[in-house]
Amino acid sequence: MQNLTVIKIGGNVIDNETSLTTFLEKFADLPTPKILIHGGGKIATKTAEKLGISTQMVEGRRITDQAMLEVAMMVYAGLINKNIVAQLQARGSRALGLTGADLDLIRADKRPVKAVDYGWVGDVKSINVAQLDYLLKGNITPVFCALSHNGQGQMLNTNADTIASEVAIAMSDLYAVNLVFCFEKRGVLLDVNDESSVINQLNDSDYQMLKSQGAIHSGMIPKLDNAFAAIRAGVKKVIIRAPEIADSQGTTILG
Amino acid sequence: MQNLTVIKIGGNVIDNETSLTTFLEKFADLPTPKILIHGGGKIATKTAEKLGISTQMVEGRRITDQAMLEVAMMVYAGLINKNIVAQLQARGSRALGLTGADLDLIRADKRPVKAVDYGWVGDVKSINVAQLDYLLKGNITPVFCALSHNGQGQMLNTNADTIASEVAIAMSDLYAVNLVFCFEKRGVLLDVNDESSVINQLNDSDYQMLKSQGAIHSGMIPKLDNAFAAIRAGVKKVIIRAPEIADSQGTTILG
Numbered sequence: 001m002q003n004l005t006v007i008k009i010g011g012n013v014i015d016n017e018t019s020l021t022t023f024l025e026k027f028a029d030l031p032t033p034k035i036l037i038h039g040g041g042k043i044a045t046k047t048a049e050k051l052g053i054s055t056q057m058v059e060g061r062r063i064t065d066q067a068m069l070e071v072a073m074m075v076y077a078g079l080i081n082k083n084i085v086a087q088l089q090a091r092g093s094r095a096l097g098l099t100g101a102d103l104d105l106i107r108a109d110k111r112p113v114k115a116v117d118y119g120w121v122g123d124v125k126s127i128n129v130a131q132l133d134y135l136l137k138g139n140i141t142p143v144f145c146a147l148s149h150n151g152q153g154q155m156l157n158t159n160a161d162t163i164a165s166e167v168a169i170a171m172s173d174l175y176a177v178n179l180v181f182c183f184e185k186r187g188v189l190l191d192v193n194d195e196s197s198v199i200n201q202l203n204d205s206d207y208q209m210l211k212s213q214g215a216i217h218s219g220m221i222p223k224l225d226n227a228f229a230a231i232r233a234g235v236k237k238v239i240i241r242a243p244e245i246a247d248s249q250g251t252t253i254l255g
Numbered sequence: 256m257q258n259l260t261v262i263k264i265g266g267n268v269i270d271n272e273t274s275l276t277t278f279l280e281k282f283a284d285l286p287t288p289k290i291l292i293h294g295g296g297k298i299a300t301k302t303a304e305k306l307g308i309s310t311q312m313v314e315g316r317r318i319t320d321q322a323m324l325e326v327a328m329m330v331y332a333g334l335i336n337k338n339i340v341a342q343l344q345a346r347g348s349r350a351l352g353l354t355g356a357d358l359d360l361i362r363a364d365k366r367p368v369k370a371v372d373y374g375w376v377g378d379v380k381s382i383n384v385a386q387l388d389y390l391l392k393g394n395i396t397p398v399f400c401a402l403s404h405n406g407q408g409q410m411l412n413t414n415a416d417t418i419a420s421e422v423a424i425a426m427s428d429l430y431a432v433n434l435v436f437c438f439e440k441r442g443v444l445l446d447v448n449d450e451s452s453v454i455n456q457l458n459d460s461d462y463q464m465l466k467s468q469g470a471i472h473s474g475m476i477p478k479l480d481n482a483f484a485a486i487r488a489g490v491k492k493v494i495i496r497a498p499e500i501a502d503s504q505g506t507t508i509l510g
Contacts, residue, residue, distance in 0.1 A: 045331075050306050063392050070334055074302075077352075079325055082402070082410055086356040089406035094386075096357045097332075101341040103351050103395065111339025129348075140358065147337070153345035155337055 003236075004136070004175035005034040008164035009161035011041035013243045014080055023243045024084065024180070028091035033136040033175070035167060036095075037144045038084060039160040044075040050060035064119040064157040072157050073099075076145035095141045100124075100148030101155060103131045106163060108156050109132050118164045122156025124163065127235040128169035165226035165235075172234040180250075181223060182243035188224070189209055190215060203230055203254040224253075231255040258491075259430035259451050260289040262418035266296035267439035268498045269335055278498045283346035287388060288391040288430070290422060291350075292399045293339060294415040295455070299330040309500065319374040319412040328354075331400035339398055350396045355379075355403030358386045361418060363403035363411050373402040377403045377411025379418065381423035407488070420490075421483035427489040434490050435505075436478060438499040441480070442506035445470060458509040459483055478507075 007027065013019045027036060045055050046070045056063035065073065066246055081097040088095035100106025100122075108122025117153065135142055144167070146160040161181060168179040188199035190210075199206075210216040223240065231238045231253045241250020262282065264500035268274045282291060296472070299384065300310050311318035315322045321326065336352040343350035355361025355377075356508055363377025401415040416436060440455035445465075454461075462479055465471040471479065486493045486508045496505020 047306075051302075054304070073337050074329035074333040076333070077337050078329040078331070081432055082328050082332050082354050082356055085354070085412050086404045087405060087408045089356055090406060091361050094358060097354070099337050099352070101344055101350075101352075103349060104344050114420060138389050149341045149344060153342045155341050189475070 001174070001176040002033070002116045003031075004177045005030055005180070006037070006164055006168045006171070006177055007180045007182060008036065008039070008160055008162070009182045009243055010184070013182060014038060014041035014097065015043070018254070019142070019226070019243060021087065022217075024087045025091060026244075028088055028093045031123040032094075032139055032141060035089075035132075035136075035142045035144070035171075036084070037146075037160050037164040037167065038076075038080060039146055040064065040072065040076050040080065045070055047071055047075050049221070057076070058116050060174055063117075064121050069112075069120040069155060069157060072147060073155055076147055080141060081145045081178070087139065088143065091140050092181075095140055095143050096135060097143050097145070099145055100158065100163070101137075104128050104149075104151065105132055105142075106148040107142075107151050108158055110150060110156060120154070122150065122157050122158045124148060124158060124166040127166055129170050129173060132167070132171065135173055157224070161223050161226045166229045168230050168235045169233040172236070178237045179227075179239070179246040181227060181232050181238075181240045183223070184242070186242045187249075188216065188220065188240055199251050200249065201252045201254050227253045256429070256431040257288070258286075258359070259426055259432045259483050260285055260435065261423045261426070261432055262276050262289065262435045262437060263292040263415055263421055264498055265292070265294045265435045265439070266416070268437060269293060269296035275339075276342065278343045280346060281499075283343055283348045284384075287349075287394055287396060287437050290387075290391075290399070290426075291339070291343075292401075292415050292419040294401055295327065295331050295335065298335065299326055302326055302330050313371050313373070318372075319376050319486060321375070324410060324412060325376040327402060336398060336400045337480055343398065345398065346398050349394055350398050351390060352398050352400070353411070354400055355413065356417070358390075359383050359404075359406065360397075360408050361399075361403040361413070361421070363413055365405060365409070365411060375409070375411050377413045379403060379413060379421040379484065382421055384425050384428060386424070387426065388429055390450060404503055409414070414477070416478050416481045420432065420485045423490045423493075424488040427491070431491040433492045434482075434485050434494070436482060436493075436495045438478070439497070441497045442504075443475065443495055444473065445448055453506065454506050462464045482508045483510075488508065
């Protein structure tokens with residue numbers, strides 16, 4: 001099987017122009033096929049504020065009313081995505097900016113209303129593997145933002161970690177996928193205040209233990225849940241690390 | 256040669272939800288290959304106002320400073336483009352939203368500063384025919400907004416009529432292209448206040464005469480210049496008409 005690299009970058013890279021440029025230079029140099037998935041960062045929140053729209057968060061997830069969805073479409077799919085695409089093109093990457101609506105690549109269901117109504121938030125239902133592979137076969141580098149659609153004309157806000165994980169899992173039918181989550185730390189840390197405490201390899205039983213001890217908590221939990229879901233579902237390698245590609249080796253997730 | 260339909264829709268369609276939905280229903284039913292190019296409408300101006308950015312216009316063209324470029328990226332490439340893509344997907348079209356930066360499809364030069372500095376406005380330099388054809392060969396329907404790039408990381412605002420014309424001309428190497436400009440009138444009118452005065456066929460000498468008489472003026476001139484440029488450069492058919500596809504026949508431009 002041919003290798004495929006799927007890299008997710010988060011807000012810490014997006015929000016800092018220097019970090020983003022440095023990352024994109026390195027990303028452009030990686031061999032194809034490769035897929036980039038980016039989060040939104042603080043620009044969406046700031047743009048919403050400027051437009052007089054207040055942002056509601058529950059358990060680290062944005063509540064997406066109609067006004068917030070439009071901000072997400074503008075900032076994720078417009079401003080950030082096209083900035084990344086233009087920069088990658090300048091570095092010789094055949095980049096193509098995408099949402100899940102484009103080519104019906106990522107279809108999602110609106111999250112059911114239970115204790116919380118997340119609004120226009122989608123849980124991934126299917127990845128269009130054949131269509132995505134048509135792009136990769138054309139030496140095209142897909143660049144996804146964190147938006148999907150329901151197939152009936154409705155755009156949906158979808159967590160970028162989840163998109164990365166679902167894309168990596170789906171493409172594992174055709175490729176040996178290396179999935180990399182880049183975030184603000186050098187890896188999963190035993191002590192969140194000590195950057196040298198990177199856990200080189202993490203298996204599920206250690207993860208459960210660290211979680212129950214409270215050493216791993218809050219935002220790391222959905223990220224690691226996505227990472228373990230990916231490795232269990234056939235993704236070849238899953239790594240959590242800082243965006244500086246040459247830097248640390250980060251944390252390898254063991255299935 | 257296979258037929259290719261290139262349709263440009265303007266602000267009058269974008270700004271009215273019913274018009275847009277009606278148009279997209281009909282567009283989705285057209286045979287492939289086809290390409291859609293859309294303008295921005297009033298949403299960009301309104302969004303800029305909400306963000307406290309003032310819009311400067313010179314001769315019907317927006318002056319694009321950095322703040323306005325970001326609004327254009329957000330509204331054209333994010334909000335409007337992805338809304339159109341999601342709606343087309345719901346109607347079975349394999350739509351792909353694009354700017355000129357994606358796949359390096361439309362490269363432009365920043366317009367030189369003469370009497371007016373238009374800011375981040377680009378004049379089209381090249382269309383990536385091979386890459387666009389790869390999409391069409393995959394039964395993909397490209398949906399362009401009015402943005403290009405300079406190949407060095409800079410996005411540029413580019414007139415949608417011009418993009419339509421340049422794409423139609425470039426694709427005429429491979430296809431018999433039908434280029435349709437949809438706008439708010441039923442066609443080019445002899446009397447702008449009389450919708451029944453549609454000129455069925457317009458050649459260049461009549462155009463020059465009507466222009467010198469002042470019967471054709473202001474916004475129609477760049478549109479017709481693009482239309483004549485297209486027909487002269489090998490586009491098979493150029494029509495200017497209302498968006499209602501079954502409605503009038505509009506004005507056919509004669510080379």
